[in-house]
Amino acid sequence: MADLSVLEGLIQALRRLPGVGVKSASRMAYHLLQHDREGAELLSQALHQAAAAVRHCERCYTFTTQAVCETCLDESRDTTRLCVVETPADQSAVERTAAYKGLYFVLMGRISPLDGIGPKDIGLQKLMERASDGVVTEVILATNFTAEGEATAHVLGEALKRRGVQVTRLARGVPVGSELEYVDLGTIAHALVDRRNA
């Protein structure tokens, strides 16, 4: 069907999305063309606008449409603390706790040797510069508690300590609201080691 190279092109383009194979891409293309042309146009415009307008904050490297993001510009923030997270979604999770008033550094990734992502690919150099600006006194490592997140925290922690910056890591322990019976053993073991005075 040579007259359908436009549809073929759309399916190929949809496959650039992470986690979308040829079957999902076809399903998405058929759905948009059959039931939601408005959605197709909307998505087309949103992609174009975002690709043109979104860039990285010069200070914390998160996504922003300005040179420096609103969080970094917020003068009510505690500039002596820097919380390092993997993604803007993680930053948003920390932010929603309302328990942190310092600034952020967003790695936009994690060290992942299997995917060929090393320290250079997650802006280690940029973080080092940011953390040694003379104002930051504590860097809180809030990478995920996965194998890759822990490895990232380790590498960053070692590099930061060598520069004399105080480094802390989010506490590991039993999640709020959980019953011990259903908590995995590794978590309980960590909670025992890190136990605190009641």
Place this chain on the structure above:
Amino acid sequence: MADLSVLEGLIQALRRLPGVGVKSASRMAYHLLQHDREGAELLSQALHQAAAAVRHCERCYTFTTQAVCETCLDESRDTTRLCVVETPADQSAVERTAAYKGLYFVLMGRISPLDGIGPKDIGLQKLMERASDGVVTEVILATNFTAEGEATAHVLGEALKRRGVQVTRLARGVPVGSELEYVDLGTIAHALVDRRNA
């Protein structure tokens, strides 16, 4: 983060894709903006072009960029046979067998009472007109062998028979290359009922 309404808009637009929730949409948006801006622009253009150019074939209702699709225009085709499929992907599967030289009618869906999709929503009327053009002598129902596909075949078959059109259905049976031990019982039961002379 008010300066990120562009990113928010992209995430919302990605959620219009079938099977994409807010987590997947965020992941897609971050991936495109962080690692594949070219892919974002490509997808934006592909969506716009497809939404503008792709329409339905006047004869078989499949997707095409012309008034009548290439398959319907192909003069070497047997115009007396009409194969009814649910989607262009199904049509493509039948086409790849090279065992069918007739024409197609693409329903662009199936009857699905749970989703509120009735006979009118899948172009029953259009199919009736197409099948009663005086040239078509046999309609081959090739909807899927799922509950919904079978129901669709039943409804279409009854309506077509009332108009005096010969209606056939794809044979049910044991798939080529499969071992009986691993074939589901319903399929074996159907294969027994529909057994043929060796």
